[in-house]
Amino acid sequence: MTSTLDACFKTAESAAEQNIAARTKEVAEEESDLSDQRVRLDAERHVEFYQELSTDKFATTAPSIMQAFLSHGEACTVLESESLQLATIQRVPAEDDYSPMRPYNAILDRLGESFRQNAQLHASIVALTQEDGSVDSMEEDIEQPSARSQMIHVFSACLPILQGRATNLQMAHELLEGAKENLAMTLHLESLEFSESEDDS
Structure with a gap:
């Protein structure tokens, strides 16, 4: 009786081990398939990304705009x-004594030209x-961002920077205008003093 039970247990244990081994092999194969699918999907997305960049009509203007943005900065x-x-x-x-306002002007x-370029x-x-x-394309981009939508995010991030540049340019303009007015006042006072000294002589 005991030997019969032992034999049954061994048979059941052997069957269980075989089932576990078979299932482990199946899981490994499934994981391998999933890994291959991920690799293929990533590769396809990269291909689509670069194809879209090369065919999207805005791709012809985007590089020049970005170059202008960097140069302007x-x-x-x-x-x-x-x-x-x-x-x-x-x-x-x-060297500017005869035209002291020239460097300021x-x-x-x-500054004015740079401000226009900024605008x-x-x-x-x-x-x-x-x-x-469009709303439809925006919804599609949320689910799976396209190359164009990714580039748009990059360019959108440039807008606050341009606003900051405009503020800095305006401040520089005001600072220089104030310095120019101070210089004009100084030169005017000096000319008055010179005139008075000539009158006294």
Whole structure:
């Protein structure tokens, strides 16, 4: 009786082990299939991403806009530094003695041009990010972002930066205008003193 039970237990145990081994193999195969599917899906998404970038009509203008955005940022940094430096000097350089307002006017002109470029960039990016924007396409992008929607997010992030640049340019303009007015007042007072000294002589 005992030997019969032992035999039954061993048979059941062996069958269970075989079932576990078979199931383990099936799970491993399923996981391998899932892994392969993920790899294929990722590869397909990458291919779709680059294909969309190459065929999307806004892709022809996006690079030039981004390049202009980066160049404008560098120019603004230099211009703001020059404005601050000129606004804080006591007197204009010796070579500008005969035209002391020239350095101020030159930088003010550049500030105005940079401000116009900033406005143009802002308008271009707004137009780019709103182009062909429909509710249906936005809902699709939420479920599975397209290459275009991903690029739009990048460009949308540039808009607050442009607003900050506009504020800095305006402040630099006001600072330089104030320095120019102070210089004009100083020159006027100096001319009055010179006239008085000539009259006394």
